[in-house]
Amino acid sequence: MKSYFFSPSRMILLSMAFAIIVGTAFLMLPQATYQPIAFIDLLFTSTSCVCVTGLSTIPFESFTPFGHTILLILIQIGGLGLITLTLFLFSLFTNLGLATQVMTGEMFDLESWKGTKQLLIFIIVVTALCELIGTYFIYQTLKIHFDPSNALFYSLFHAVSAFCNAGIYPLDALMNICAHSYSMLIVTSLLTILGGIGFITLKELYRTYIYSSHYERRMTLTLQTRIILSYSFILSLGSAFIFWLLERYHCLISLTTPHQLLTSLFTSITTRSAGFFAIPAICMQQASLFIIMVNSFIGAAPGSTGSGIKITTAALLIATINTAIQGKTAVNIKGRRIMKDQIYKALAVVALGIAWILIVTFFLLITEQGWQFIDILFEATNAFTNLGATLGVTPYLSTLGKFLIMITMFAGRIGSLTLMIALRKREEKNEFLFPEERVMIS
Template sequence: MKIFKESLNPSKILVMGFAILILVGAFLLTFPVATADGKGLPFLDALFTATSATCVTGLVVVDTEEAFSLFGELVILSLIQIGGLGFMTFATFLFTLLGKKISLKERILLKEAFNAASTLDIVKIVKRILIFTVIVEGIGAIILSIRFSFDMTIGKAIYFGFFHSISIFNNAGFDLMGGFKSLTEYVDDPFVVLTVCSLIVIGGLGFIVIHELYEYPVTHKISLHSKVVLFTTLMLIVGASILIFLFEYSNDKTLGPLSSTGKALGALFHSITPRTAGANTLPMADLTHATLFLTIFLMFIGGGSGSTAGGIKVSTFAVLMATAFSQLKGREDVVLFKRRIVMQSILKALTVAMSGIMIVVSVTFLLSITEPGHDFILYLFEATSAFGTVGLSMGLTPELSPFGRVLIILTMFVGRLGPLTLGFAISKRRKKEAYHYIKGNIMIG
């Protein structure tokens, strides 16, 4: 069954699919039934919320718990789930149920959506992803529901458990705690912290990595990509946890008043959530500048390719670090886990990173012009959070002007799809060069 015209390349289809999903969500959120006051959201606020949910970011201009009715919250939750896994995942699932054949064009689109190496077994992988997602979100919901039941009624606890499990697994920062306080009341609660951290990490590894881990008992093989993602993720968590523990240890407004265990849990949570969940247990405005800068760095890196997370991705960061290390050592080849990285991957990593830097710098610059009166770090923090589809905020987002909101909407959209996907969607089909220019040399450094 053909879903899309042959003239549309996969990148254009992904861009159009997300854009349509956002517009439908925004339209639903303008309905009176979607808000608690029965008036519906203004279209710009609805568009911002729908974009944030579909792009699994979590930046909000209104408090989710106070502004929306049950219908509105369920619309947001649906957008988070579809946006996190990708609309093509759900389309494939529906067509499979209906007994429809998935064409080669659609398999190529799935490959593009999950950043997979080939179309081989891609439909089987999608089915496993859906089953895995239901299982993981269900386990997380049960644990959180049990814990929340000590603080609220059973019905509300179950609803909160499922809402936050789905939101967190998809690396979205939406919560129902009210007052823009996220999970700060559970900063030293091991059940909440460890459960949420697990959901963030699993959702941010990438579905191809999860598939390979599932197959490992049979194949006893893990690809270079998965090794890089797993190792880099572990190093970032461990390194960031130690640094945050040291930076905030004596801060009376964050880790200072907590026990040793509470300090460790708080540091662990904040080392994981910037990549790129958006929930927080420490008050963002009270963090030290060192922690804020580290948070910006982690938000820019993000999670794994083909995951629910954003950012330039940990594999991109790993390739860039390996390239720099090789150059400093005077080595000709870039090597990771005894494998030589091909030049195409290095150039792609450089392109993604430079595109990300230019986007963040440009958005920061524009925000500093259109939203005057704030410290520079607020502009940089908000721009990076939007690009990395993180959702952490220092409080600037609700105060944004209409232009500022449109700017952040576009940044979240670009961040979710990736600069390369948008670039390929806009540009003409690449052609092989018929000739090459004479080589030239430029002095560097």
């Protein structure tokens, strides 16, 4: 019984469910909202914050300062993970047991469980530094528009929301401020990048280039880090250029060319997982919406605050397709051969992700009448990828539609493959090798 509940996948599932329930309970307090709000809408909001999605059936302005504080805490828990925060607190007062270190290593998919305590400390320190520095720079802009106390709180909220890739504006006015401020666009983009490339990547970059010996400086980065950095760079610049080409005479037409380019880059970076928009998605062309859906499906890096199928998964998929086209059997990336079990997992993650989005889209087309297909597909995709963008569907969801989106946000955050593993009955791994036989592929 103990082993059933304490596997890493089930611990992640249970901790997120616990955070959502507790968050909903706090949001139900009279001090949290200006007027009574239905339970399902509060549950939806709590789920959205813990899953760092940003979709909401009610305006975030419906919450009081106390309610916004609860939302901020839920976003922070969702971004870092309740288990990570709990283990960090335990590590301050006692040494983590062997079983706990091994479980932590499995959660972060580490090759070795050694040094997990140092990793937890690194995660918290980097998070605190990034969010505090981001708060300072954002405050320089917001202090012009709000009184000092509100400007400070909204700056902190925005910094946490950006670093945790939540993409939540506590006030609608902040979107307009962000859209017209070069500094806000740049700081938000940098926070989103830092939160989205993953703590393992940040730790490796820090170890290799900042705090290292002369010998370590000459060491090459791991394959995972090289994939994350190169693919992030290509995706960000590539999709930014495409977005600019599509929208420069459309929704970007009123901006100067430098502002257009910066807004395009901002949109490219934040639509991979965060969901901040300088321009409402509803104003964009359908081709741009398609780019956003592809971007969000790929998502951020593993071990980060972002979601999606992850950059490394997309890289493995591309490499596998390239291998098949060339008629080879070994999948290679940047001079390294990929293990078959990782290829199988990557294919499963992509297939399950696409299947989940299509199934949810099908049911939403039944439950939500009167919407265009692109509206529903965009809603389902961005719920699963935790991007949190909508074309106006979310506030008008039916009760069944709200539950579908909540389940989709939850599945997208922990990963559809992780969810399947967590829910299945644990069995002994007895693999039998059957006789081989070929089937026609095409």
